[in-house]
Amino acid sequence: MPGVTIKGLTKRYGDVAAVEGLSLEVQPSELVSLLGPSGCGKTTTLRLVAGFLRPEAGEIWVGERCLSSPTGVVPPERRRMAMIFQSYALWPHMTVAQNVAYGLRLKAGVSKTEREARVKDMLRVVQLGGYESRYPGELSGGQQQRVAVARALVVEPEILLLDEPLSNLDANLREEMRFEIRRLHATFAITTLYVTHDQGEAMVISDRVAVLYRGRVVQVGTAEDLFQRPRTRFVAEFIGKTNLVDGVAVEPGVVARGSLRLRVAVTGLKPGAPVAVSIRPHEIILVTGDRATPPGHNVLTGVVQRTSYLGDAVDYQVRVNESDVTLRVTAPTSIRLRPGVGMRLAVAPEACVPLIEPEEGRP
Numbered sequence: 001m002p003g004v005t006i007k008g009l010t011k012r013y014g015d016v017a018a019v020e021g022l023s024l025e026v027q028p029s030e031l032v033s034l035l036g037p038s039g040c041g042k043t044t045t046l047r048l049v050a051g052f053l054r055p056e057a058g059e060i061w062v063g064e065r066c067l068s069s070p071t072g073v074v075p076p077e078r079r080r081m082a083m084i085f086q087s088y089a090l091w092p093h094m095t096v097a098q099n100v101a102y103g104l105r106l107k108a109g110v111s112k113t114e115r116e117a118r119v120k121d122m123l124r125v126v127q128l129g130g131y132e133s134r135y136p137g138e139l140s141g142g143q144q145q146r147v148a149v150a151r152a153l154v155v156e157p158e159i160l161l162l163d164e165p166l167s168n169l170d171a172n173l174r175e176e177m178r179f180e181i182r183r184l185h186a187t188f189a190i191t192t193l194y195v196t197h198d199q200g201e202a203m204v205i206s207d208r209v210a211v212l213y214r215g216r217v218v219q220v221g222t223a224e225d226l227f228q229r230p231r232t233r234f235v236a237e238f239i240g241k242t243n244l245v246d247g248v249a250v251e252p253g254v255v256a257r258g259s260l261r262l263r264v265a266v267t268g269l270k271p272g273a274p275v276a277v278s279i280r281p282h283e284i285i286l287v288t289g290d291r292a293t294p295p296g297h298n299v300l301t302g303v304v305q306r307t308s309y310l311g312d313a314v315d316y317q318v319r320v321n322e323s324d325v326t327l328r329v330t331a332p333t334s335i336r337l338r339p340g341v342g343m344r345l346a347v348a349p350e351a352c353v354p355l356i357e358p359e360e361g362r363p
């Protein structure tokens with residue numbers, strides 16, 4: 001399967017840039033998610049890749065073929081791509097088998113016998129064997145989604161595009177379909193671009209995730225990279241929950257906010273430079289009673305402001321003494337503290353991640 005290369009892509013609507021200078025490399029057989037909030041440009045990017053829109057600037061390449069540029073766009077039907085929409089877009093008057101076979105009927109050189117065999121095999125792969133004669137209205141949301149996936153895969157596309165395909169499903173079914181899409185990608189290894197605003201969905205499904213903000217890619221990496229090593233304030237806040245402490249580098253590996261000092265894992269900070277430090281709530285240790293603090297950790301004292309029982313954990317808001325910093329701390333349910341109780345906090349320097357790029361990820 002070929003890869004997809006997007007170079008400096010720009011698409012404007014009047015004075016508004018939906019996509020601005022966006023660049024991204026998708027390796028052959030890789031599944032990359034475009035993740036971001038509404039209005040960040042992810043669906044516009046997907047529609048540009050599909051050939052539904054013409055860019056004002058930039059190029060889209062698939063393998064050695066340039067499919068889009070300001071001077072010309074190869075039409076969608078000639079791109080060897082398949083797209084799965086948020087609404088599934090199934091024909092209600094056609095059976096499951098007829099829906100899946102639709103693309104094959106438009107494909108030259110596929111006989112009726114071969115078409116029927118491929119449809120049957122594909123329905124078996126998506127676990128809908130025996131549903132050939134049913135109509136979309138007789139299926140659950142998850143089953144309709146599987147039909148849409150089967151219809152896209154049966155034509156053997158080089159590139160698969162998915163535009164928030166799980167957003168209409170309930171929470172449990174959405175979680176089930178995440179693993180189903182991942183299983184199908186492992187089976188067919190089709191180069192895939194997947195659009196979603198759901199960070200959990202992107203982290204489960206993707207080989208890599210491209211985080212979009214204001215029409216640009218601000219960071220690309222594995223789920224672990226983005227969660228543990230965010231580069232910008234936006235990525236740190238959008239991928240999971242975090243505490244952000246704004247301070248100033250006072251030494252190459254120390255950030256201060258008033259009397260609060262945090263040793264961080266990065267040693268190349270320029271003294272005097274403003275630095276925001278990201279600390280994940282689960283990385284902060286509550287040190288209760290006379291227990292010793294872990295060696296080498298930052299040690300803070302504070303007072304519990306609020307507690308929230310979450311079932312599998314307790315969420316605390318802790319005001320750090322002699323500062324205006326309030327930290328969110330996630331602790332096991334075995335530790336139960338009431339508001340007003342004083343305590344010590346310990347956090348490893350490796351868990352204090354300085355954000356090294358500007359807010360929008362631009363130089």
